[in-house]
Amino acid sequence: MTREIPKAYEPQQIEQHWARAWVEQQLFRADPSAPGPVFSIVIPPPNVTGSLHIGHMLDHTEIDILTRWHRMRGFNTLYLPGTDHAGISTQRVVGRKLAEQGIDYRTLGRDEFERRVWKWKEESGGTITEQMRQIGESCDWTRERFTLSPELSRAVTEVFVRLYEEGLIYRAHYMVNWCPQCQTAISDLETIHEERRGNLWYIRYPVVDSSESVVVATTRPETMLGDTGVAVHPEDERYKHLIGKRLRLPFMNREIPIVSDTFVDREFGTGAVKVTPAHDPNDFALGKRHNLPELDVMTDDGHMSAAAGPYSGLDRFAARKRVVEDLQGQGLLERVVEHTHAVGTCERCMTVIEPRASNQWFCRMKPLVEPAIAVVESGEIQIIPENRRTVYFEWMRNIRDWCISRQLWWGHRIPAWHCADCAEITVARESPAKCATCGSSKLQQDPDVLDTWFSSALWPFSTLGWPDDTPDLRKYYPTSLLITGYEIIFFWVARMIMMGLKFTGKVPFHHVYMHAIVRTADGQKMSKSKGTGIDPVDINRKYGTDAMRFTLALMAAPGKDLIWTEDKIESSRNFANKIWNAARFLFLNLEKFEATGVSIEQLAAPEIRAAAPYSAGGDLKLINCWIFSRLAHVTAQVNDSLEQYRFHEAAHQVYHFFWGDFCDWYIEWMKPHLSDSDRSIATAAWRNLFAVFDAALRLLHPFMPFITEELWHKLPQRAGAKSIALEQFPAPQPSWIQEPAEEQVALLQEIIVAARNIRAEMKLESKRRVAAELFTPEEETRKLIEANLAPVLRLATLSNIQFATAHLDTASGAVRSTPKFELRISADEGRDLPAEIAKLRKERERLARDVQSKTTRLADQTFRNRAPAEIVRDLETTLAERSAEYQQVLARLAQLEKNLRPSDPGASAGALG
RNA sequence: GGGCGAUUAGCUCAGCUGGUUAGAGCGCUCCCCUCACACGGGAGAGGUCAAAGGUUCAAGUCCUUUAUCGCCCACCA
Numbered sequence: 004m005t006r007e008i009p010k011a012y013e014p015q016q017i018e019q020h021w022a023r024a025w026v027e028q029q030l031f032r033a034d035p036s037a038p039g040p041v042f043s044i045v046i047p048p049p050n051v052t053g054s055l056h057i058g059h060m061l062d063h064t065e066i067d068i069l070t071r072w073h074r075m076r077g078f079n080t081l082y083l084p085g086t087d088h089a090g091i092s093t094q095r096v097v098g099r100k101l102a103e104q105g106i107d108y109r110t111l112g113r114d115e116f117e118r119r120v121w122k123w124k125e126e127s128g129g130t131i132t133e134q135m136r137q138i139g140e141s142c143d144w145t146r147e148r149f150t151l152s153p154e155l156s157r158a159v160t161e162v163f164v165r166l167y168e169e170g171l172i173y174r175a176h177y178m179v180n181w182c183p184q185c186q187t188a189i190s191d192l193e194t195i196h197e198e199r200r201g202n203l204w205y206i207r208y209p210v211v212d213s214s215e216s217v218v219v220a221t222t223r224p225e226t227m228l229g230d231t232g233v234a235v236h237p238e239d240e241r242y243k244h245l246i247g248k249r250l251r252l253p254f255m256n257r258e259i260p261i262v263s264d265t266f267v268d269r270e271f272g273t274g275a276v277k278v279t280p281a282h283d284p285n286d287f288a289l290g291k292r293h294n295l296p297e298l299d300v301m302t303d304d305g306h307m308s309a310a311a312g313p314y315s316g317l318d319r320f321a322a323r324k325r326v327v328e329d330l331q332g333q334g335l336l337e338r339v340v341e342h343t344h345a346v347g348t349c350e351r352c353m354t355v356i357e358p359r360a361s362n363q364w365f366c367r368m369k370p371l372v373e374p375a376i377a378v379v380e381s382g383e384i385q386i387i388p389e390n391r392r393t394v395y396f397e398w399m400r401n402i403r404d405w406c407i408s409r410q411l412w413w414g415h416r417i418p419a420w421h422c423a424d425c426a427e428i429t430v431a432r433e434s435p436a437k438c439a440t441c442g443s444s445k446l447q448q449d450p451d452v453l454d455t456w457f458s459s460a461l462w463p464f465s466t467l468g469w470p471d472d473t474p475d476l477r478k479y480y481p482t483s484l485l486i487t488g489y490e491i492i493f494f495w496v497a498r499m500i501m502m503g504l505k506f507t508g509k510v511p512f513h514h515v516y517m518h519a520i521v522r523t524a525d526g527q528k529m530s531k532s533k534g535t536g537i538d539p540v541d542i543n544r545k546y547g548t549d550a551m552r553f554t555l556a557l558m559a560a561p562g563k564d565l566i567w568t569e570d571k572i573e574s575s576r577n578f579a580n581k582i583w584n585a586a587r588f589l590f591l592n593l594e595k596f597e598a599t600g601v602s603i604e605q606l607a608a609p610e611i612r613a614a615a616p617y618s619a620g621g622d623l624k625l626i627n628c629w630i631f632s633r634l635a636h637v638t639a640q641v642n643d644s645l646e647q648y649r650f651h652e653a654a655h656q657v658y659h660f661f662w663g664d665f666c667d668w669y670i671e672w673m674k675p676h677l678s679d680s681d682r683s684i685a686t687a688a689w690r691n692l693f694a695v696f697d698a699a700l701r702l703l704h705p706f707m708p709f710i711t712e713e714l715w716h717k718l719p720q721r722a723g724a725k726s727i728a729l730e731q732f733p734a735p736q737p738s739w740i741q742e743p744a745e746e747q748v749a750l751l752q753e754i755i756v757a758a759r760n761i762r763a764e765m766k767l768e769s770k771r772r773v774a775a776e777l778f779t780p781e782e783e784t785r786k787l788i789e790a791n792l793a794p795v796l797r798l799a800t801l802s803n804i805q806f807a808t809a810h811l812d813t814a815s816g817a818v819r820s821t822p823k824f825e826l827r828i829s830a831d832e833g834r835d836l837p838a839e840i841a842k843l844r845k846e847r848e849r850l851a852r853d854v855q856s857k858t859t860r861l862a863d864q865t866f867r868n869r870a871p872a873e874i875v876r877d878l879e880t881t882l883a884e885r886s887a888e889y890q891q892v893l894a895r896l897a898q899l900e901k902n903l904r905p906s907d908p909g910a911s912a913g914a915l916g
Numbered sequence: 917g918g919g920c921g922a923u924u925a926g927c928u929c930a931g932c933u934g935g936u937u938a939g940a941g942c943g944c945u946c947c948c949c950u951c952a953c954a955c956g957g958g959a960g961a962g963g964u965c966a967a968a969g970g971u972u973c974a975a976g977u978c979c980u981u982u983a984u985c986g987c988c989c990a991c992c993a
Contacts, residue, residue: 011955178991196990203993221993234993268992276993284991345990358991390920394988397919401990490988520987557941558929562921564987566928570942577955588952651930655940670952756959762947763959769948853937866973874935874974881936 008590012583014547018709022139030726031074031141033081035478042073043081043479045463046142047487047495048150050089051128052096055135057537057567058521062486064552065518065559065650067140069484071705072645074141075732081479082141083466085148086131088124090414090455091185091193091351097123097413113412113450120413134540138548139708141728146475148466150458151415158465159415159458160432162506167419167430171367172407174419174428178287179363179406180347183305183319184354187410188363190454191403192494194356196345203272205337206330208233208250211258217242217250218337220272222344223282224330225323227252228311229300230259232278234289237263239274253335254326255312262293281360297360305357319357364408364417364451371501372399378510384500386515387648388562391489398493405498407454414452421447460498463511470506482512489517516648519564521555537567549707550575556654556706561647578658579710582703585666586714589696592677593689593719623676623684625791627691628744630669633660634698635735636745641702657703665699668752672794693720698733705732747787750823751795754788757819757826758799764817764842765833772802778811778825801828813839813895814902820891822884836899843896850889857882 025031033043044066049059066082074080097120098108108116132147148155166172179188204224209216219233230252235242242261249258259278266289267276280290281299290297300311307314307322314322330336347356376399378384379392386392408417420429422438423445429435437444458465463485467476481503487496496515503511523537542551553575558565637660644653669692676688697718704711704727715727724730758775767773779785785806788795792804807825811818816829817839857878860866867875 008952010953012953191991219993223993266992272993278993283993285993286991288991344993347991394920398989493989560930563929564922568928568942571928573955574941577953580953580955584953584956586952591952647932649932652932655930659940666952667957671957759958760960766947769958770950849937857936860974863973869973870935877936885937 008583008587010584010587012547012580012710014549014579014709015544017713018139018543018548019137021709021712022137025139025141025726025728026136026144028725029143029145030728031080031082031143032145033079033143033475033479035079035474037079039077039079041081041479041483042070042078043083043482044070044484044486045083045466045482046085047485047491048085048087048148048459048462049131050092051086051124051131051149052089052093054130055138055539057539057542058488060138060539060551061518061521061555061559061565062488063135063138063140064555065516065648066486067708068552068556068650068653068705069486069645070141071708071728072732074728075701075704075730076734077731079478081143081146081475083146083148083479084132084135084140084142084144085462085466086128086150087455087459088149088151088414090409090411090452091187091189092455093120093124094411094413095185095351116412137540138543138552141708146466150455150462150465154468155458155461155465156415158461158469159453160418161470162461162502163415163418163453163457164430164432165506166366171370172364173367174362174364176360176362177365177406178284178358178360180349180356181303181359181361182349182352182354182356183301183303184352185349185411186303188361188406188408189349189351189356190406190456193350194347195350195353197348198343199346200341200343201346203340203342204327204330205273205339206253206277207335207337208252208259208277210245211249211251213248215245217245217261217275218273219275219277220340221277222342223323224326225307225314225319226279226282226300227277227326228255228307228314228322229279229281229298230277231280231290231295231298232259232293233261233275234264234267234278234293235261235275236265236267236269239267239269242275253333254314254329260293260295262289262295264289264292282358284358287358287360299359301357301359305354363406364419364449364453365404366407366457367404368402368501371505372402374504375399375497375500378500378504384510384513384515386517388517390562391492391517395492395497399497405454407457408449408451409454410450411452414455415458417449417451417453419449421449423447456494456498459495460502461506463499463503464507480507480511481509484514484516485512486516486518488520490520492517516561518559519562522564522566542572546572546576547579547709549579549709552708553578553654553658553706556650557658559650559654561649578662579707581662581666582707582710582714585661585670585696586717588670589692590717595678623673623688623691625744625747626669626672626794628741629748630664630691630695631735631739632741632745633664634695634702634733635737635739637664638698638702638733638735645705654706657706661699661703665695668748669695671798675793675797693718697721698735701727701730702733704728750784750787751791753821754824754826755795755799757821757824758801758828760819761817761826761828762800764835764838765828765830766835767830767833770800772796772800773828773830774803774805775799775801776805776807776811776816776827776829778807778809779823781823784823810891810894813898818895820888822888825891836902840896840899843892843899847889847892847896850885850892854882854885854889857885 046066047062049055070080070082100123101108101119111119135142163172180191180194182189201222203220203222205218205220206224206227207216207218217233221227233250235246237246245261246263248261250261252259266285267274278286278289278295280286280295281297282301298310300308301319302308305319307317307319309315311322314325317325327336348354349356376396379386379395386395418430418432420431420435422429422441422443424443425438425441427438427440429439429446435446438446463482464476464480467473467480469476485496499511503509539551550572554572557575558571637656640656641653644656673688673692676684677692679685679688697720700711700715708728712727715721777788788804796803811825811827816827817834818825818827820826861878861882
């Protein structure tokens with residue numbers, strides 16, 4: 004048999020092959036009738052027109068790790084993929100495309116435009132899901148969903164109608180955030196407040212039939228054209244006498260009243276505030292209280308309307324400039340003061356939003372909030388990390404009604420019809436034939452569509468077939484977990500909880516894991532618009548998907564933002580290469596072994612499949628006990644870490660197990676035995692090696708699905724099996740954990756490292772075997788070393804070890820010691836005495852400090868009285884050990900210094916004296 | 917204006933419920949292209965845990981204050 008395995012891991016073809024195979028075989032198709040506990044998760048649906056960026060990769064990686072991990076542990080697992088129609092975002096993208104072709108989308112008309120967007124969706128909407136397939140996410144593609152599909156639209160309509168019937172959805176004339184660029188209302192959450200430097204203009208309004216005047220301060224002088232009043236505080240002595248009088252509004256020749264309202268802050272500006280009910284939320288409320296008329300002086304696209312008189316037709320910012328100039332010209336501008344204040348901008352296009360009173364649909368939130376708070380308080384929904392709960396509660400308790408209508412064409416059309424005859428509204432699931440109030444058939448559907456987040460709020464149950472009672476819904480709802488970024492806790496998470504409780508009576512998920520944000524090296528948030536996004540597909544081509552996944556996992560400590568740098572993925576790429584080469588070692592040597600006449604069938608014996616350890620004798624027994632014990636430990640730790648969403652811990656654990664324990668120690672230790680002339684030993688060694696490797700691959704699989712799948716299929720014992728993804732995650736027996744074996748191997752490792760350390764210091768030729776002497780205070784230790792002499796000698800490159808009966812000195816060689824042993828390598832040439840002395844001195848200082856502090860500590864009566872007895876006892880033991888070590892070091896140092904420079908006054912021993 | 921978080925090795929970060937000598941990756945130094953891997957092996961150097969107080973027998977870990985830097989929320993013109 005020939006196995007051609009390239010020297011370096013080349014992920015490209017392998018990944019593509021498996022990505023395709025997994026989808027084609029429908030490997031991850033969920034079966035609601037299958038047994039096992041349920042693990043279900045719905046994807047946070049990305050924008051259909053988007054493409055994956057590294058930020059997506061983080062939650063997709065986390066989701067996929069957990070999904071694969073659960074699946075391998077026997078859960079009935081569903082990972083449901085899908086996309087969001089992303090109203091404003093998509094409409095803007097397509098609008099821009101059309102504009103590039105010289106087409107103004109408005110001239111196409113609504114139906115045609117919608118057709119174009121659907122076409123666009125068909126053409127490019129697959130990008131993101133194709134990327135997901137490429138990176139091997141283990142979703143059930145047969146259950147892919149789209150928020151604007153007929154099925155999900157049906158759920159949206161159902162929810163809207165029910166909420167309307169309960170009076171939770173209403174239509175009202177109210178202040179909204181208007182984006183003049185997108186020409187639609189947007190919600191509070193979709194506006195971004197930016198601190199901007201501006202001015203506070205002080206404008207004088209003359210009092211009618213009087214020589215007096217009132218000065219108001221404003222940041223937006225152009226809105227004065229829409230002023231319908233001026234307000235002062237009722238207790239303000241400066242203005243008390245003017246309350247009820249009228250002012251003449253410059254330019255507009257309109258008389259407006261002075262009203263009193265406690266809302267006014269006497270300290271700010273002049274204590275008199277102009278009131279523009281149509282263009283400011285506070286003024287809107289104030290205007291309502293005082294029956295001031297609304298006067299909208301702007302158009303949908305942010306220009307001054309006919310109501311703005313002489314300024315009609317001007318852009319709002321041009322109008323501001325002109326108004327200020329004209330005020331100045333008429334001597335009505337008192338003064339101008341610099342003033343920084345928060346300006347609301349549209350999150351999509353960054354245009355300054357215009358607060359505007361208009362007719363919109365709203366969803367009443369208060370009645371939905373209470374139960375949604377309760378389930379988080381009770382822990383029925385657990386938010387991780389916990390400190391995000393506060394933010395959630397805070398927002399929920401101060402929630403305001405949600406403006407759900409958008410003046411767009413792309414989205415779920417509001418199922419409401421206006422009657423031309425009686426002006427009443429009919430809300431219905433199906434297009435009604437006549438008006439519910441007057442029976443007229445002159446009905447026209449409301450032109451608005453719903454906020455994208457309205458359908459997103461239903462995602463966990465609409466994707467499973469709601470409002471029908473489907474097997475999927477029964478089996479997989481509530482979902483187990485939601486993983487998403489903390490930036491959408493309000494947009495999405497909170498609303499899903501409210502809607503889930505309202506319409507299914509159940510929470511939509513039990514856990515919410517909020518991950519952090521991926522940033523660039525200079526701390527910027529990754530985003531395409533800023534050009535700081537990194538295309539994961541490029542990264543994957545260069546380093547491999549597994550490397551990227553592993554890198555993200557290594558960085559993903561809960562609640563911490565992570566910074567993406569290229570060197571990190573290099574290190575993960577190297578790890579993949581390490582795995583590859585460990586496999587290469589196994590397979591290449593297996594060929595040689597096979598040549599000696601042992602068949603693969605023998606290796607593929609059932610006990611390997613069960614990963615039965617300890618089948619060999621001699622020193623093999625210890626090392627095998629050790630590696631299986633390590634495996635058991637690490638598996639337990641990985642399970643524990645993943646249980647708590649501590650991905651970084653889990654990733655570190657598998658990394659060090661594979662690279663450190665398995666490659667550096669186990670394989671190195673086992674090498675000679677794999678070709679032992681005693682065939683039973685060799686076979687046993689191979690069996691154990693393959694068993695560990697097999698388990699290690701399964702342990703690694705959730706993190707690095709591609710390379711593990713590829714290598715796993717090359718394992719002789721796995722010939723013909725379908726996929727590692729469907730195999731069992733390592734489930735070690737408790738009996739595999741053997742603390743004594745772990746301690747014993749750790750001690751042998753220490754001896755080997757000590758020897759290597761001396762060799763390095765002496766600059767011995769790397770292959771030259773030298774003799775060593777060893778003193779151990781305990782007979783047990785000596786026996787252990789004798790029993791494992793061959794591997795110790797080999798790994799430490801020693802020719803032999805002679806056991807000493809007394810403490811070792813440094814006279815004839817360099818010594819390394821721990822409380823359990825002292826090791827000396829004697830050499831005539833190559834000793835670096837100054838280096839040894841430097842090292843010992845440092846050791847001396849360290850020990851002196853340590854002994855000192857421990858002595859002081861133990862002398863403290865309060866410590867002895869209050870600390871747990873165990874702590875005191877431990878400390879006494881360590882102190883005894885340290886003191887002994889310290890004495891040894893002093894003695895050795897004295898010797899060395901005498902040898903080197905007997906007359907050197909700096910060579911005196913002992914800091915403690 | 918509220919709230920949350922960060923400050924640990926040259927760099928990027930771990931360090932959960934306080935208890936031996938504070939860890940990792942990268943970088944750095946030295947040795948080695950040893951028949952899996954130079955995307956490698958071996959051995960090292962490097963930290964008064966932002967500052968000051970406090971709680972405690974014991975603090976990187978808990979509390980307070982300060983400094984610096986982030987983020988989120990917020991209708992005061």
